Amino acid sequence: MAKIGIVGGTGYTGVELLRILCVHPEVELSVITSRSEAGERVADRFPNLRGHVDLCFTEPDARSLAECDLVFFATPNGTAMKMVPELLEAGVKVVDLAADFRLSDPAVWAKWYGMEHACPELLEEAVYGLPEVNRQKIRGARLVANPGCYPTAVQLGFLPLVEKGLVDTSRLIADAKSGVSGAGRGASVANLLAEASESFKAYGVAGHRHLPEIRQGLARAAGKEVSLTFVPHLTPMIRGILATCYATLNDTQADLQVLFEERYQGEGFVDVLPAGSLPETRSVRGANTCRIAVHRPQGGDQVVVLSVIDNLVKGAAGQAVQNMNLMLGYAEDLGIGQVALLP
Amino acid sequence: MAKIGIVGGTGYTGVELLRILCVHPEVELSVITSRSEAGERVADRFPNLRGHVDLCFTEPDARSLAECDLVFFATPNGTAMKMVPELLEAGVKVVDLAADFRLSDPAVWAKWYGMEHACPELLEEAVYGLPEVNRQKIRGARLVANPGCYPTAVQLGFLPLVEKGLVDTSRLIADAKSGVSGAGRGASVANLLAEASESFKAYGVAGHRHLPEIRQGLARAAGKEVSLTFVPHLTPMIRGILATCYATLNDTQADLQVLFEERYQGEGFVDVLPAGSLPETRSVRGANTCRIAVHRPQGGDQVVVLSVIDNLVKGAAGQAVQNMNLMLGYAEDLGIGQVALLP
């Protein structure tokens, strides 16, 4: 049994980590910290955990975290980078669910996140935790940067095309739609049910922080810079992301269905749907699965990839546990085989 | 054209007042105040008003309010009572949408609202603005206390029974369900879409502030004290209240359908549905209507009254304008004949 710590477990990725880890057969939850909620029982805050999690939130404390085998950071951006060096030093492995270690260029990070990076020397070592790309590196990593929710959905949608050079990477478009849990659990007017329900809107059109992350991942796959227009939208539901990915084909003879099936063959958490399918976000609600369908409308030169995930699972906590399994040498799917809740 | 002021127009009752008043043929919106948002264009905050309302929020200012014929208070509880005396003095009529003048006993008010009343001497003069009970008094009033949302739905449901002494008033039960706009527009975790959607709960079981208000109204109708259990619930939708009212009949021979139809004959904003009907809140969405159905399950001695309103219209802003029409001598239904939006 590995000893696990969670820093900052009061948000949605935190409760989702707890939901998954509390039934994981090979880990023991040792500590969960929250500066603001220290002393509160976790299950009082998240009543779904009554009977499953007995811990209380504690003050972040380097010593108790240092006794863990692995620590998850489910903190706001900019927090993990201040604590991670010390933990690594102490021999603790780390999965950061925030953005601190996702961008390898500290200048890009500073530009998009509005602060200097606290430990740029770790950026090279940190492994970007998309197992479908970096499985081997993750197995050996001390520090994994868990991908963002949109970046997971969009990259898995574009990767087979971009890796093979089949599309014009000078004009990629990702039109993504997310449930509101992606905005987090902070009090806000904009995300009140009375504001966000029965309505639909785009946001972050001028530039969303996931844009450089997606661009970086696709550029690595393409072996060159790519140009991407990324427009996220808020949809009146709790969980789920659908990314509709558009590109122009260089080669209209390629069998895209076969391409996708081969690329993700053996991937336990990516499900390429039969030709003509239209994935629904509910088909992955609560599950660590990305379902993908590839279309070529009217047989033209435009390809449309539809990619769905649960933003809190494959887009956050589930993928984090998938990374943990790899880092700790467990079966990759251990404890994350939950079936999606439908209806 | 009457000159109208609104104090505190940044919440849901405020925007609803604006939606109604901006197309009312006999009023002119002169001033809308908000301490926190002074200077902001109203339509920037509420984009549905673009092209309809050109005003900006201004600092509350006694002088400009004193030039109005009538002022609505859409402020938190405890605000109106500090400003109303001066306005009445200046000859301005007032409709308070908060609770400051709803309870005639200042001790009861202090107990439930947690502060001393600032002008208890006005409580006797203030008219409780339920036109179906107090129409004549409202016509002559300087100061009207607009009823709460639950009290409107529950009282209209119980009144015909209680006025005639047909039910045991020692054990009335009102099980009420409201959309989340009733909780207001303040930032809060509990009312986030991700928290309040796809879930249902009761709240205020120990004692909700609308309990003494309903009890007062029913006691007046009964001519004696009544005992009421009132349990409000939060339902995952924006607008609407359904109150399910239970009572034991003293007289199982009474024709309840006729009773209700006669009680509300000529009432333009109370619609008694045909026997056996099951009113839906959406049938009054955006409309100043209360629809009511009365049932006696299996012909027993229990009566079940179903009463639906839009909490923001007949439960707040619509009824406030209905009161304004009466106070200013207009046709009671002027400008509040909107048809409910369905679907």
Add this chain to the structure above:
Amino acid sequence: MAKIGIVGGTGYTGVELLRILCVHPEVELSVITSRSEAGERVADRFPNLRGHVDLCFTEPDARSLAECDLVFFATPNGTAMKMVPELLEAGVKVVDLAADFRLSDPAVWAKWYGMEHACPELLEEAVYGLPEVNRQKIRGARLVANPGCYPTAVQLGFLPLVEKGLVDTSRLIADAKSGVSGAGRGASVANLLAEASESFKAYGVAGHRHLPEIRQGLARAAGKEVSLTFVPHLTPMIRGILATCYATLNDTQADLQVLFEERYQGEGFVDVLPAGSLPETRSVRGANTCRIAVHRPQGGDQVVVLSVIDNLVKGAAGQAVQNMNLMLGYAEDLGIGQVALLP
């Protein structure tokens, strides 16, 4: 590994049985029948099951069902009673999720379900599958009638009070609210999102089929007839039931919190919340748990019990598997320990 059959698996209780059983460690899904969908892959209909369930729907066939150890009926009312006798004859155990064996009096059944019972001789043998009442009988049963969703929530709410004779059973009120999955998966106008969303209504006020079932259960607990007013409501969400149960106390000295805690001590699927709690349906979404809070508003003689379940889990498929576990001699909680999905 027990061999399991499901008759009629195309509705919501069917897919929920599949979600639970496909990860249950001691059962093997052998056959799932559907007259209308024979030949279709189950996972094509329910995409959440892709990768988890490989079966196709088959024509109902006595022989293949007879080879099962236990068969679940997830069929419309009136179907199971025609097939059960033959299966019992063949030594197969049966859990019926429909109403065919819930009412012990065939005359009452005929009145409420509009048809004669096909095998009234089995009604006495059939065990009402509420483990918190009939655990021992279920262990030895060949045929279990799985309770209805409302009856589960309402009975668990009232039982501690009624068993001890603490309340006036001549006027019990259960005001229940359900998500729309309770209405099933059939095409209907009334349950379209565009009709049922953003709205709230009561239904079945004149008499819902769960009324006699609840009355029967409470009468057994009370040792005498009880009188119950039961009003179900439709709430704009997918899953969840909250029952608000009202009764008048005979004895206002009783410690209701202790009463409930003692009654359900050791019950793994009933969670009595701390005094003053307000359970939310989302706290049990996807989980086989009933959470209960007991209130006495303003310390009066009225008791208000709040009881929440997931109508498809503790109110249907989860409880059915709980019954199966008991009937097959497994640990009662085997395979039904899922944590609720929140948010």
Add this chain to the structure above:
Amino acid sequence: MAKIGIVGGTGYTGVELLRILCVHPEVELSVITSRSEAGERVADRFPNLRGHVDLCFTEPDARSLAECDLVFFATPNGTAMKMVPELLEAGVKVVDLAADFRLSDPAVWAKWYGMEHACPELLEEAVYGLPEVNRQKIRGARLVANPGCYPTAVQLGFLPLVEKGLVDTSRLIADAKSGVSGAGRGASVANLLAEASESFKAYGVAGHRHLPEIRQGLARAAGKEVSLTFVPHLTPMIRGILATCYATLNDTQADLQVLFEERYQGEGFVDVLPAGSLPETRSVRGANTCRIAVHRPQGGDQVVVLSVIDNLVKGAAGQAVQNMNLMLGYAEDLGIGQVALLP
């Protein structure tokens, strides 16, 4: 007062026409037909109309329709084309809310709608009822083809760019999201609340019937063929469309904000938002308004136009009444000045 008929008023565009027309000051509803519901009171089907509409549905009857000044068809595709010639003959003006007269090429119509056109000779005369393009022609028209919902949102979004030749029309992308009322009021499993809520999906990717309609409109504006990828999505809400329109600029020097403001100057039902705005569908709920914002992310060569409408109002019934006003010589905005319902 003009006499108005509605053919096929039992769907969502029908009830929306009734909501608008019943308070329109210059029309009188004379007849509303429905073959299936003849004899039923309209207000029994649509309870929001109680007290506003007294009509019953009647059998479609050429004589009573012929006495109208103008008839709306709110029928399934392929119905109007069988009745319109006779009505025109009788001197009745017609607005068809279905697709029968939207495509000018009968071969294209036959291909996309799967049937031969019944009166191709009228296709040239029929005016495409987008007032922002064809206002003068509509004024003089006998027969107006009311645009589809998606085509309204998408064309208004692209028109300023396409008319001026500012974008590459060989690769336009419209990623559109609609509430489920767009799917109509027919009983269906896919649109049940329990299926469509808390989920998001694309549909019609292979080819939606609104694609040729949008392409025709944009080709007319461009003066040449255009190439468009159109992907509609279903979003879990009742009303509203947001179209996210993508194109590559030929000229990155153009001031797009000024372009849009000038194009729609004086248009009462198109609201160009300030630079940087993010329109929400709720800002037009129930209103006959299209709100548009134009973006150029990171100042690149990609333009993103966000266009929102209420699919049942500006996307159907409201625009139909706007057309009626033009055809009958009334003020264009008469009776369609409703303020959107927010929240």
